[in-house]
Amino acid sequence: MKPNRDVGIAGYGAYVPRLRVRTADISATWRGRGGAAPAVAEKSVPGADEDVVTMAIEAARTALDRAAVDPETIGAVWVGTESKPYAVKPSATLVAEALGITPHTVAADMEFACKAGSEAMQAAVAFVGSGMVEAALAIGMDTAQSKPGDALEYTAGCGGAAYLFAPADLSLAVVEASVSYVTDTPDFFRRETAHYPEHGSRFTGEPSYFRHTLAASRRLLAEVGCAPADFAHAVFHQPVPKFVEKAGAELGFTREQIRTGLVAPRMGNAYAGSSLLGLAAVLDVARPGERIFFCSYGSGAGSDAFCFRVTGRIEESRHGATVLDYLDRRRLVDGYGQYLRLRGKIRTA
Amino acid sequence: MKDVFIIGAAQTPVGEHWGLGLRELGATAIRAALADAGLEAGTDRIDALFVGNMLGGAVNGQENLGALLADAAGLLPIEAWKVEAACASGGAAVRAAALAVASGAQDVAVAVGIEKMTDTVSDRLAAGLASASDGDFEASHGLSFTALSALLMRRYMHETGASREDFAPFAVNAHASAAKNANAMFREPISVEDFLRSPLVAAPIGILDAAPVCDGAAAVVLCSREALAAHHRPIRIAASAAATDTIGLAGRGDLLTLGAARSSAEKAFAASGFGPKDIHFFEAHDAFTIITALSLEACGFAPRGEALKRAAHGCFAVGGCVPLSTCGGLKGRGHPVGASGTYQIVEATAQLRGAAGANQVPGARVALTQSIGGHGSIAVTHVLEG
Amino acid sequence: MDLPRYHRLTAPYYRLEGQRCAACDAVQFPPRTSCGACRGADLKPYRFSGRGTVYSFAEVSQPPRGFVGPYVVALVELEEGVRVTAQLTDISAEEVEIGLPVEMVTRRLQEKGPHGYLVYGYKFRPCLERSAARRAS
Known part of the structure; x- marks a missing residue:
């Protein structure tokens, strides 16, 4: 888009x-x-x-x-x-x-x-x-x-x-393109009066996080005509560090590309804040001209993927x-x- | 303005009066003060009743204390209303009565200070006390009454280098006098070690820096020179003065100068012709030891930042140059907040009559009382002459 | 603090918004109907920077109704020269000293039980340490 x-x-x-x-x-x-x-x-x-x-x-x-x-x-x-x-x-x-x-x-x-x-x-x-x-x-x-x-x-x-x-x-950082990918996948939910969310245990993995993250990511890569190697950094939703490493590897991103945006090891999974925090950590060190790959995941379920290109304004911002x-x-x-x-x-x- | 005299003074014991309400406490003090003046409710001419009270609405759910106490004391249909000036309410009620007589509008007026704090045991009391501060910009931010005093104390310690121990003489002195006062709440002396060991309620304020929660009522009968009778033992109100300062601590240019206390003291000294050196004893508003220090400095008994040094030399103890809180003060006698200012006048009257018993200051002829509300946002100062 | 009263105080509570006097340029907090310095009545909203230092502080162990202790309160001297009374947050009493640099944050002030409304307002916390300064030192 x-x-x-x-x-x-x-x-x-x-x-x-x-x-x-x-x-x-x-x-x-x-x-x-x-x-x-x-x-x-x-x-x-x-x-x-x-x-x-x-x-x-x-x-x-x-x-x-x-x-x-x-x-x-x-x-x-x-x-x-x-x-x-x-x-x-x-x-x-x-x-x-x-x-x-x-x-x-x-x-x-x-x-x-x-x-x-x-x-x-x-x-x-x-x-x-x-x-x-x-x-x-x-x-x-x-x-x-x-x-x-x-x-x-x-x-x-x-x-x-x-x-x-x-x-x-x-x-x-300019948005070069974005995509959204959603299906009705009940892997995690909280009813109106419940204090805590319920989740589908192993069902939250392959059919949920990975399916949506990978599909949205691949579609974005196709839309912008880029390969993983064209990006300086890649950021994903971070329920646990292992999921990010696995998704990144499957898409062809290196550990080095994922490292900066992976904040979960130090603070856990901030749910709706998780991937956005990872992106902020990347912007904290990104250099003008670099491309940043971003893909969120939310249960229910869906992913939003963005391709950003860092501009010269970053240093003063x-x-x-x-x-x-x-x-x-x-x-x-x-x-x-x-x-x-x-x-x-x-x-x- | 006409001269005003105190011809009757009385108090209830200070303490936790679980069985007594506003009616009983107030009527007891009023009747006793009238009896002391040789007057009888319903028979003798009494023109007005001024009720000093702070927490009637917030704690007792009872306003309109003028009518309540006029009725309870058998004074109907006397003119009566409440005077509210936070913890200075008791002093303000006396001043209101004094103004009424001094103006010539009334010949005999009664002032009663009353507080019934133990009608609640909930956090309603703390909220009520905090309502003396800036509601929007202090109390609503969680500043308790004690915490605001603690802000003053911390800054005072910072600027003067004082330690907590340096504040001990005020509390030790107050308890020593209270031990000899049958109406006082605390009848046990305390030591400096007790003071230092006491738990902190709002650091740096410890529980022995602070006056206790309690109930009590005190009343005085005032009259004009024309109304004096041969059987009276009149004490002249040589000066009565009040002043205000910013309600919030943040608005004060010099946090450690209580502007209202200083201004009202200066007015009282000017009006009476007396100065700090002429004062034989001082009934201070020692709700917290820091307030005692700031009040002493505001009244000219010590330069700014020097009150603790003078206290260390015994200047404000029994037998010192200006004996302080001679019947126990708010700290030892107890601090039924809106009543304390009236208790000061009642106690000073006893001293000037030479009737203070074991706490008598020998030869006491000129007294200063100062009642402070809202951490110095309001102050009422009286000079009495025996 | 009841809802209408809280709502009336939104600007100073949320944004530390006081006033600047058009006549004498003095700033003041909280807002008043006239300038505290020159009594001028032409006052414009002025948002304080929120940076300042601790002027005095105390620990509240017995909080008033609606508050949960213990917490630290302080008089903060703002860099514009105006003092404000507020809670400190993200710090314990033992860590506070007079002169400590602090900055304004918007936090919960009161909660009217699990089903009631929330009151938000300014508090101050120790200035966030910046990594640039940390690495330099």
Whole structure:
């Protein structure tokens, strides 16, 4: 897919909370000794006063600060998440208010499991590309939910990133093309009144993550006429590091191409924020002229794939906190008990 | 303005009065003060009742305390209403009564300070106390009443190099006097070691820096010179003054100068003709030790940042140059918030009459009282002469 | 804090928005009906940078209704010279000292139970350490 006019990322910002829980503390509570090591050593945990809204605001502030775009021209704000603070009431209006870009803007929350953030990116490209608005903000952010003791609890992390899309001449990375690939695949879901998502265990792999990721990726490569070797970096949705390595290898990307954008080992899977955070980590170090390959995955299921080309604006658009700044800012919670309290998993009434 | 005299003064014991409500506490203090003045409700002429109270609405769910207490004390249909100035309410009620008499509009006026804090044991009390601060920009951000004082204390320690221990003399002195006051809540002396061992409630404030939650009511009867009778033992209100400062701490140019306390003290000294050196004892608003220090400095008993050094030399202890909180103060006697300012006047009256018993300051003739609300956003200062 | 009151305070709470006086250029927070410096009435919204230093601080162990302790509160002196009272976040009391550089973040202030509304507003946290500075040092 390509918009009527060229569009790109004019500013980006990331956010990862400060707290971490060691997955060894989780397994010490739920698993016997001698089991397989958890997929990641630690994962990010939101502070008591943090949620998707506060995290989105911080990431978006960085994005706006980095962009050579008048905030007055931002005509759309979308927050893609599956951990909205309110089931009904938009997060996006609160984010927009905090950024000072109300009232003349489109605003809504998007839901598509872990690809809600890239869904917002597709919409932003379309809105700006059509000329309907001059700039649009797409955010993917999650405080990922997981049932105590469930396999997901060992990886469900928190974080995400915000992208301000604008016409190509204002962009630090231009969108060369994008594709979406969706089917109805019930590999992971959460009912309206449930606290935690359910998942299809092994069904989440081959028929779900891999099928959609690989199909969307291959279609994008065909659409832009590029081979994996043409890209400096490749970023994927990161439920566990192993999935990314396997998908990348199957598509023909090297470990080196995948390394920079793979943030899950240090913070877990930030659901709708996961691939967007990986992209931010890549933009933190990308050089002008480089191509970046991006493919998200969200259960339910689908993938959005984007091809970006980095412009000369990148060097002047990287002030503020990097993904590494956030990953290096870490404080371990005081064991599994404090983690449960912070995640609201202790029943007090 | 006409001279105003205190002709009656009384108080209920301070403490946790689980069996008594606003009605009982208030009526008891009012009746006792009238009796002290030789007046009888319903018989003698009494023109008005001013009720100093802070938390009636927030904690007791009871406003309109003028009518409530006029009725309870048998003073109907007397003119009566509530005066609210946070923790300075008790001082403000006395000033309101004094103004009424000084203006000539009234001849005999009663002021009662009352607080019934133990009607709740929930976090409603903390929220009520915090309502003395800036609601939108302090209390709504989780700043407790104690935390705001702790911000003052931390900055004071930073600027002066003071340690927590340096604040101990105020608490030790207050408990020593309270131990000898039958109406006081705390009858046990404390040591510096006790002070240092006490748990922190809002670091750097420890529990022994802070006055306790309690109930109490105190009342005074004021009258004009014309209304004085031979049997009275009148104490003259040599000056009554009040002033305000920014409600939020953030708005103050010099955080460590309590502008309202200083301004009201300066006005009171100017009006009375007395200065800090003429004061025989000082009933300070020692709700927190830091407030004591700042009040002493605001009133001119020590230069800015020097109050603790003078306290270390015993200047504010019994027998010192300016004995402080001679009946236990808010810290030792107890701090039923909206009543404390009236307790100060009642206690000062006893001292000036030479009736303070074991806590009597020998030869006391001129007293200063200062009632401070909202961390210095409002202050009422009185000079009394015996 | 009830909903209408919270909504009235959106600009200062979400954006640390105060005012700049058109007459004397002074800035102030929170907003007032006149300039605190010159009493001028021509005041324009002014968004503070959010950067400042800790002027004083305290730890709240017994929080008022609607808050969960312990947490740290502070007087923050903003780089524009104005002080603001707020909670500190992402830090424990032992790590705070007067003069600590801090920056504004928007966080949850109050939660009215699991079914109630959320109150968001400014807090301050220690300035995020930048990797560039870290690597240089």
